[in-house]
Every structure is written in C-alpha cells, then in structure tokens.
Amino acid sequence: MRSHWMPAAPGDRLQDVDTPALILDLDRFENNLERMRKAAAGFNVRLRPHAKSHKCVEIARRQMAAGAVGICCQKVGEAEVFLARDFADVLITNEVIGERKMHRLAQLAWRFPQARIGVCVDNADAARRLGAICAAQDSRLDVYVDLDVGQNRSGVATAAEAVEVARAVVACPRFTFMGIHAYAGSAQHRRGVPERRAAVEAAARKAAEVRAALRAADLPCEVITGGGTGTFIYEAESQIFSEIQPGSYALMDVDYARNEHDASAPKFEHALFILATVMSKRGDRATLDAGLKAFSTDSGLPAPTFTGWQVWSVSDEHTVLHRIGDGPSIKLGDKELLVPGHCDPTVNLHDWIVAVRKGKVEAVWPVDARGTVF
C-alpha cells in the first residue's frame, strides 16, 4: 500500500525533503524532453516514449505535450494504469502469454474501445489464442510481429517466421496487423558510437528484409518501431524505422552516462537523483540512509554528485561512503544527492517522485504504475 506520508510538499526546500527520496530536477527533465522532441521532429519519426522507465502519469503527460504520439508499456498492468488515466494510444512492447493475462488484456481492450492498444507476438499459436479470446470478449487490438534484432530475448528470428506469425494475425478478425517491433536492446549500452551505429544498421537491414517479405506475402506493414536512448538516433536516421521508443532519456542514469556520446545526437542530462541523509558519521566514513531498497545496483553503483567521497558498500538500507582525498566535509544530518545506476528499477522502488526546480519542491507525483510486474 502506498504510504500516505509524502516525503515533501510543494514549496519545501530540497534540504527539507524526507529521505530516501526520488528527486526529479525539472529544468533538466524539461530540457531532456525538448531535446528528444526536436530530434524526433527533425527526423520526421514518430516518438513513443517508454513509460516503463518512470511509471508516472504526470511524466507521461509531459512527454505527450512534448511531441509523443502515444506511449509504450511493458506489462498489461502498466497499460491498465495509463489507459485508466486517459492515455489513448498504448503499445505493449512485449508478448502477452498465458490464459489469465490474455483475458486481462482482452478485457482491457474491451473497457477502452476508443483507445489504440498494441501488443507484440512472436508465435502463431499464441496469436491465434489471443485472437480467439479477443473475439469472445468482443475487443480489438493492434498487433505487431516482434522481430529479434540481436538481443536474443524474444521475437521471431527469420522473415519466414515473421510471415507465418503475421498470417496468423491477419486471420484474426479482431486484430489489426500494424507491422514490426524491432527493439535492439543489446545495442543500447554498447559504449562506442561505431558499435551502436553498426548494431542498429544491422537491425534496420533485417527489419527492411522482413518488411519486404511481409509485403511480398500481401501482408501490409505500416509501422516499424524500436530504438532506445542509446540508439534512437540511428533508428531515426535509418529511414526504415517509422517510430522510436526511448525511455531513459527523460531521467538518465550512471549506466547511460558511460556511453560514448555521439555529437550528432542530443545530449541528455541527469535529471533523476536519490536524496539521502547522512545518518552516521565516524572519521572518514559517512553512512547514508538509502540502500538497495532505494536504488538498484544491477547496472552498477550510484554515483555521488559531490566530490571527495566514494561509495564503499551498499546494503539493504545503507550506503557507506569513504573519504578519498580532500573532499568537502560531510556532517551528520547532511542531505546528499546520488545518481542511480539504472533508472527504471530504481523508480519502481518508490511511491513518490519529488519534482524540484532550483532547490525548491514544485510538485510530488505518485509513481502510479509502481509494482505492476504482471
């Protein structure tokens, strides 16, 4: 259950926010949205940001105001949250497998008949089953064939498989076959620019080849969607992708900051932070009140925004810092900002996002789809 205690109220100073708290720097966040809006418009590609990164209705609304045509979700539960809050175009960039979940999706589409709801498939039998459930439920879905473009996670591997799955899709009267979902997930954090560019060029070639095979089989393929923060510029440049779906760009994290920046792409700023309090101090050791339950470490440790101290160890509710060199002194009760290693799983640990501008709290937004793991 969401705590009724909020870490802050509008008008508070950053230093008065209770901790651990998730902080969004609004100036930086707005810059990130504007840079992405401009980039997508410049390439004439549709922008469909991924809401899995923030799970927050208010953030998604601002993305819509900044040029998005709709949003992506990864889970049926996430889509439920956004559809219930008037989002009219939601693509689930994932396969939905299992009777219970398929019924839930079909019901969702029935509840929101005016909305466009998309889903991915990579198996003909699964497509037929979902189609039958939608027919029984009297609901409609947009359906995309998921194509594996190097991640080895999901998706059909070949053009022949894509044609087989797409045929099953068009045979379901409740489905509209939209095209190809081709997300190059493993390319997003390749550090070098040439590696990322080459990975997307290969993905675009494969998507083009599959589109040609679909068209040759009389299966119209209107949309090719994919791309994340690390590569969207290459998908946009390719002229093959009609839509991009970056998520992290709005918030950013340590892992993305490790990518070599491509001068032809917009640069995104760290807008997301963890605010933590120094809850114990002994000599050159300072302990913060935020640990693994306040940020994820799957992509590495959080980075202090202050110099002279480094993260020494992290446990459930604590982060121990050690002094290195002549950093500024830290005292008991100080509040410090850290950049999370990976934004998506970090946000999912919090009930609230504290939106701050120039050191003052402007708003506190719920992480509406927090915990929607299925």
Ligand SMILES: Cc1ncc(COP(=O)(O)O)c(C=O)c1O
């Ligand atoms: C299918 C899909 N699309 C888009 C994204 C957004 O990627 P990023 O947050 O790296 O921009 C993800 C993230 O994992 C994803 O799984």
